[in-house]
Structure formats: C-alpha cells, structure tokens
Amino acid sequence: MRILVVGAGIIGAALADRLTRAERGGRSGPRDEVTVIEEREPGAGTSGTSYAWINANDPGDPAYHRFRTAAMSAWRDLAAGFGDPAWYRPAGNTTWATTEDAKGRLADRVARLADLGYAAELIGLDRLRELEPHVRAPQDALIAHYPDEGYVQGGSAARALARRARESGAGIVTGHRAVRLNTEGDRVTGVRLDDGRDLDADLTICAAGRHGPALLATAGVPLPLVDPSEPGSAAPCLVATTSTARDVLNGLVHAPGLSARQAEDGGLVLEADDLDAGVDESAAPALVRAVGAELLARARTLVPGLTAEVAGVRRCVRPLPVDGYPLTGFQRPGLYTAVTHSGITLGPFLAALICREIHGHGSPELDSYRPDRVPARRR
Numbered sequence: 001m002r003i004l005v006v007g008a009g010i011i012g013a014a015l016a017d018r019l020t021r022a023e024r025g026g027r028s029g030p031r032d033e034v035t036v037i038e039e040r041e042p043g044a045g046t047s048g049t050s051y052a053w054i055n056a057n058d059p060g061d062p063a064y065h066r067f068r069t070a071a072m073s074a075w076r077d078l079a080a081g082f083g084d085p086a087w088y089r090p091a092g093n094t095t096w097a098t099t100e101d102a103k104g105r106l107a108d109r110v111a112r113l114a115d116l117g118y119a120a121e122l123i124g125l126d127r128l129r130e131l132e133p134h135v136r137a138p139q140d141a142l143i144a145h146y147p148d149e150g151y152v153q154g155g156s157a158a159r160a161l162a163r164r165a166r167e168s169g170a171g172i173v174t175g176h177r178a179v180r181l182n183t184e185g186d187r188v189t190g191v192r193l194d195d196g197r198d199l200d201a202d203l204t205i206c207a208a209g210r211h212g213p214a215l216l217a218t219a220g221v222p223l224p225l226v227d228p229s230e231p232g233s234a235a236p237c238l239v240a241t242t243s244t245a246r247d248v249l250n251g252l253v254h255a256p257g258l259s260a261r262q263a264e265d266g267g268l269v270l271e272a273d274d275l276d277a278g279v280d281e282s283a284a285p286a287l288v289r290a291v292g293a294e295l296l297a298r299a300r301t302l303v304p305g306l307t308a309e310v311a312g313v314r315r316c317v318r319p320l321p322v323d324g325y326p327l328t329g330f331q332r333p334g335l336y337t338a339v340t341h342s343g344i345t346l347g348p349f350l351a352a353l354i355c356r357e358i359h360g361h362g363s364p365e366l367d368s369y370r371p372d373r374v375p376a377r378r379r
Contacts, residue, residue, distance in 0.1 A: 001032045003358075004190060004201040006178045006215065008038035009047035010154055011343050012207035013161035014078075014351035020168035022355050035171040035199065036162065037178050037191065043158030046209050049239055049316040051259060051271050052154045052344045053252060055093065057146065059112035064325065067365060068342070069118065071349035072148065078348045082164075087157045087264070090150035091251035094123075094131055096141040098256055103142040110144050119148045134248050134303050137255070151252055153264040154344055173199075178208070180218035181335065188219060188335035203358060205336045209319040210235065212339045221331050223339065223371060226320040235320045237276045238288060240295045242267040242308035249303075258298040267311055270295040279315060288313050319343070327371040328354065337371045 003019060005012045016036045038044075054075055056068030079088040097106040113120040123145045128137055137143060166172050178191040182198055190200040206212050206223075213223045228235035246266040253260045259271045275291045292313040300306045319339050321327050326340035328350060338354055340346055357363040 001203060002201045003032055003034050004199055004204045005034065005036045005207055006191060006204065007045075007207040007209055007211070008036050008042035008158060008162050008172070008174075009045055009207065009209050009343060010043070010152075010158050010161075010347040011209070011338055011340070011350060012036060012038070012205075013042050013047075013158040013165070014347040015205060015207060015338065015354060016165035016170045016172075017161040017168075018348075018351040018355045020165045020170050022359075031169070033171075034165065034169070035173060035201070036165065037173045037176065037193070037199070038162075039175070039177040041159070041174050042162035042172070043155035046316055046318060047158050047343060048155030049314045050154055050318065050344060051239060051261070051269060052151045053093070053149070053259075054090070054151055054345050055146070055149045056118060056345070057093075057109075057113070057149065059109060059116055059118075062116060063368065065116055065118070067349075068345055070365075071346045074349035074352060075150075075152075075345075082160060085156075085160065087153040087160065088150070089152065089251075089262075090148065092131065093146040093149040093252040093254065094128060094135075094143065095146075095254035096128075096137050096143040096256070098138055098141050102256070106142055106144055113146075118146075120144065120146050132250055132253060134305075135253055135255075136302065136304055149252065151261055152344060156264060178215055181215065181221075183219050183332075187333040191215075201334070203334055203336060205338060205354070205358075207338045209339060209343065210317045212319065212337065216331070216335075216337070219332065219335070221335065221337075223327060223337065224322040225327075225339070226322060228317045234276075236279045236315055236317050237271060237273070238279050238291045238295075238313055239316050240270040240292045240313045241265075241311050242270065242296065242299070243311045245303075245306060245308040248306065253302065255298075255302050258295065258302055260299060260302060267308060268299060270299055272298065288315070326350065326366075326369040328366050329370040329372070331371055339371075340369075 019034045097103045110120045176193045180192045181188050182190045216223050226235045244266045263269045292310040296310050320341050328338050353363040
C-alpha cells in the first residue's frame with residue numbers, strides 16, 4: 001500500500017516510524033511504501049515549540065484518562081527502543097496551590113487521580129526541596145507531586161523518529177507543502193505539492209496539526225478545530241526560552257502563574273496560560289517582548305538567584321479540537337485524519353493504534369474519537 005503522511009510533527013513522525021517498523025513484524029504481503037511530507041523539517045512546528053508535557057493529569061473523564069495513561073506507557077516503550085535518549089525526560093511533575101479555593105481543587109484532583117490508580121501524592125516543603133532544591137514555594141502552599149509524568153524535547157524526538165523511519169525505507173519530502181488533496185469522485189488519491197507535483201497514494205493520512213482544516217477543506221472535508229486566527233482564540237500561546245540555566249530544574253514545575261522545565265540547550269522553557277490573551281496572529285512584537293519579560297520575572301521569583309535572560313519567545317499554535325478530544329479516523333475513502341491537542345502525550349500510542357487500524361485490524365480504543373462526531377463540549 002502506498003501511504004502518504006502529511007506532516008512530520010510528533011504524530012506524523014511517530015506514524016512513519018511505526019508504519020515502517022510494522023513491516024518488520026512478520027506481516028505477509030508486499031511492503032508498504034511510506035512517504036512523509038513536511039514543509040520545513042520534522043518537529044519544526046508545534047511539536048518543537050510547545051511545552052511538551054507528557055501526562056494524564058485530568059481525572060474528569062476516566063475513559064480518556066485511561067487512554068492517556070496507556071499513551072504514557074507507549075512513550076516508555078518507545079524510548080527504551082532508542083536506548084533511553086536524552087530527549088525523553090520522565091522526570092516527574094511538581095505543582096502547588098496557595099489560595100484556599102485552589103488548594104481545595106488540587107487536593108480533590110490528587111485524591112481522584114489516586115483513586116484511578118495514578119501516581120499522585122501530596123508532599124511537604126522538605127520533599128519539595130529534595131525534588132527541586134533550587135525552587136521556592138510559599139510556606140503555606142499545598143504541594144502535589146506526580147512522579148510518572150515527564151516531557152520530551154519535541155523537535156529532537158520528531159527528528160529521531162523521522163530519521164529511523166527513513167532508515168527503515170520511508171521517503172521524507174521536506175521543504176514543500178501539500179496545498180490540496182487530489183480526488184477521483186469521493187476517493188482521495190494523494191496530494192498536490194506547492195511546486196505543482198502530484199504525489200499519488202492509496203491512503204493519505206492528514207497529520208498536519210493546525211494546518212489540517214485548510215488542507216482537508218480542499219476536498220470539502222470538515223475538521224472541527226478552534227480557529228487560531230480569531231481574536232481571543234485559545235489555540236495560540238507564547239513559550240519563552242532563556243539563556244543557560246543548567247540543572248536548575250529536575251522535572252516539570254507548575255507553580256501558580258508559571259510552568260517551567262529545562263530546555264534542551266541548558267536554558268529554561270517558560271509558559272503561563274494567563275499571559276496568552278491577545279497572542280493571536282496579529283500580536284504586536286511589543287506584546288511578545290512584554291510577555292517574555294513577565295515570564296522571566298516570574299521565573300526569578302520561582303528560582304531565587306536565577307541570572308538567565310530571555311533568549312527567545314516563540315508563538316506556538318496548538319491544534320485544539322473544539323471538544324478537546326482527538327480526531328482520528330477515516331473521513332473519505334483513501335483519507336485518514338490524525339489530529340489532536342495532546343499530540344506530545346498521545347503521539348506514539350496513536351501511531352500504534354492507527355497503524356493497526358489502517359491494516360484492517362480493529363482499534364476500538366479510537367471509537368470515541370472519530371472526526372465525524374458532533375462536538376459536544378470544549379475541554
């Protein structure tokens with residue numbers, strides 16, 4: 001089967017890797033011919049700019065929680081196959097609350113997660129100092145720790161997956177964008193690239209993230225994502241990186257008003273949800289600089305004595321399904337869609353399920369996440 005994967009973020013790269021490795025698993029019949037199309041380079045988009053937190057930290061939907069915990073296990077298995085690479089960091093997550101309302105919500109979350117069998121515990125300041133000796137929290141903070149959570153360096157992870165897929169026989173086409181789906185009647189037969197070339201396929205998989213709706217629209221196929229161009233859209237966020245601050249943090253830290261972790265180059269990655277208002281596509285450079293300065297100020301409160309400076313502020317546009325859940329499944333003959341917000345957490349697990357499904361085996365775990373469902377609510 002000729003398979004085109006459009007997009008080499010974490011989902012597209014994991015799919016290409018899985019599809020090529022699955023051919024080595026004893027399946028009979030001819031090998032699949034896998035080609036990946038990526039406008040820049042693997043992991044250069046959202047996967048390489050996001051905070052990249054691997055977690056199943058929301059107990060609100062137990063079925064989706066189980067789906068995400070299975071995805072966390074898939075990451076452990078995948079990393080083991082790479083020899084536990086530096087881009088995979090299962091280093092734990094620490095968070096705290098300071099107001100009475102926030103403390104109540106955090107205590108409830110920890111209790112509900114623990115009831116689901118998830119590793120979640122309340123800890124004291126002494127334990128926080130053991131876990132994160134450079135971090136300071138208020139004396140009256142309620143502190144929680146999630147030891148099984150972690151993060152990846154998304155760009156490096158996607159590049160490693162794409163490189164292994166190429167070594168296993170996949171074609172990787174970079175520097176060109178898929179501008180439309182080609183069709184014959186109701187069937188999708190491949191894509192046209194921005195240089196006018198047509199690439200034919202028996203199956204086209206749209207793993208284009210935030211760009212998925214525009215591509216699918218060329219064949220009249222809808223995809224319910226939050227529009228990042230609308231004023232006040234929740235899809236865009238700003239992520240700052242700092243100059244070198246090596247070994248300041250051991251794992252993820254989610255303090256009130258700031259999320260922080262180590263960056264691949266030794267700096268810090270900083271993000272804060274409350275600073276993302278107004279960072280749509282028309283965001284002024286002055287706003288971006290102001291957000292970077294505020295993130296650094298908060299980081300210096302979190303880590304007293306921090307001397308790093310802001311090295312860059314990146315605008316990350318997240319593919320947000322309207323109801324918050326993955327969009328995975330066949331939408332037309334010859335067309336499969338795989339787009340989700342939590343691509344970093346879900347990527348390798350989705351790749352395994354999708355690989356099985358497109359080769360004729362059931363993946364009932366995906367039945368609740370079909371792209372033709374009617375979105376019920378936003379998570």
